[in-house]
Structures are given as structure tokens and as C-alpha cells.
Amino acid sequence: MELQKIDNTPKMLIVYCTLAGLISALIISGLLEVIDFASGTPSGTFFAVIGLSLGFNDPASAQYIGYGLHILTGTVAGNIFGQMALFWRKLIPYDMKRGVSLGLMLGISLWAVLFAPLATFGIQPKLDTFMITEANTYAHSIANHFAGLYYFVLGASLLFHLVYGAVFGLLAGRMTGVKLTVRKIIDARIKEN
Numbered sequence: 001m002e003l004q005k006i007d008n009t010p011k012m013l014i015v016y017c018t019l020a021g022l023i024s025a026l027i028i029s030g031l032l033e034v035i036d037f038a039s040g041t042p043s044g045t046f047f048a049v050i051g052l053s054l055g056f057n058d059p060a061s062a063q064y065i066g067y068g069l070h071i072l073t074g075t076v077a078g079n080i081f082g083q084m085a086l087f088w089r090k091l092i093p094y095d096m097k098r099g100v101s102l103g104l105m106l107g108i109s110l111w112a113v114l115f116a117p118l119a120t121f122g123i124q125p126k127l128d129t130f131m132i133t134e135a136n137t138y139a140h141s142i143a144n145h146f147a148g149l150y151y152f153v154l155g156a157s158l159l160f161h162l163v164y165g166a167v168f169g170l171l172a173g174r175m176t177g178v179k180l181t182v183r184k185i186i187d188a189r190i191k192e193n
Contacts, residue, residue: 020172024074024171026071046066049123052126052130078172081102093173098173100169100170103167107164111161
């Protein structure tokens with residue numbers, strides 16, 4: 001019964017999942033800034049690593065590019081999840097409990113398919129190169145911050161992706177659940193009249 005009600009609002013499911021992805025990515029980005037503060041690394045270090053790995057050598061540009069790509073990736077991941085849910089109905093987060101479990105699966109999938117390969121084959125080799133060369137002192141200092149921390153970063157990132165997934169699922173499930181509840185109320189009132 002609940003799944004039939006979603007048929008009437010496919011665009012809204014995509015909007016809910018996209019919005020949940022955006023909010024979750026913003027929350028994770030804030031947590032990354034807190035970790036920078038707590039660990040004594042310069043603010044925006046994680047995002048700078050992304051930008052530097054892509055060839056942006058200016059410290060400010062590297063941070064902004066990394067931050068923008070991080071937010072964009074989280075938002076697009078939510079959008080893609082919403083689109084997949086329209087075609088594979090078992091992925092619809094029709095309440096918060098189901099949303100959180102699906103979100104956790106999304107977080108693990110993003111970590112395994114996107115983060116771990118990029119960190120292993122893209123970012124870590126770049127950091128190793130930055131440590132050897134001292135052409136860019138900013139890149140060299142950031143690479144020194146992460147020296148020997150590859151496995152720690154990989155493990156901690158799994159935790160962050162689980163938090164992303166839980167927040168995503170909570171939000172997407174709640175927004176979809178509210179829509180379904182409102183639809184049930186409207187349908188009940190229509191039947192009464």
C-alpha cells in the first residue's frame with residue numbers, strides 16, 4: 001500500500017534523497033573541520049588534500065575545490081540513490097528505521113566503491129609524491145601531516161561514511177514518511193466525503 005503512494009510522487013523522492021545527501025555531506029564536512037581543529041592540523045586540510053591531488057597548488061583554491069567536490073559528491077550520491085529507488089522499489093526509505101538501514105548500506109557502498117579506491121590509487125600516491133618533492137611547501141607540509149596514517153585514515157573514513165549514511169537515511173526516511181502520512185490523511189478525508 002505504501003509503495004503505491006510513492007508512485008504518485010517520484011520526483012519528490014529524488015528531491016528528498018538529494019536534499020538528504022546535501023545535508024549529510026554538509027554535516028560530515030563540519031565534522032572534518034572539527035577533527036582538523038582537534039588534531040591541530042590547519043583548517044580545511046582534508047579538503048586541501050582533495051584539491052592538491054587534482055593539481056590545484058594554491059592553498060585556498062585547493063581547499064575550496066576539495067570542499068565543493070566533497071559536497072557535490074554527497075549530494076549526487078543522494079540523488080543517484082533516489083533515482084535507483086524509483087526503479088528498484090526495495091530501496092525506498094519509507095520510514096526512518098528503513099531509511100537508516102538503507103543509508104548505512106549507502107555509506108558502506110560509497111566508501112568501498114568511491115573513497116577507498118580514490119584514496120588508495122589517487123590521493124595516497126599524490127601525497128607520497130608531495131613528501132618526496134618540496135616544490136610546493138604547502139603540499140609538502142600537508143603530506144607530512146598524513147605520513148604513516150593511511151590505514152588510520154581509511155578506517156576512520158569508513159566511520160564517517162557510516163555517519164553520512166545514517167544521517168542520509170534518517171532524513172530521507174523522515175521526509176518520505178511525512179509525505180506518505182500526509183497522503184494517507186488526504187486519502188482518508190477524500191473517502192469520508
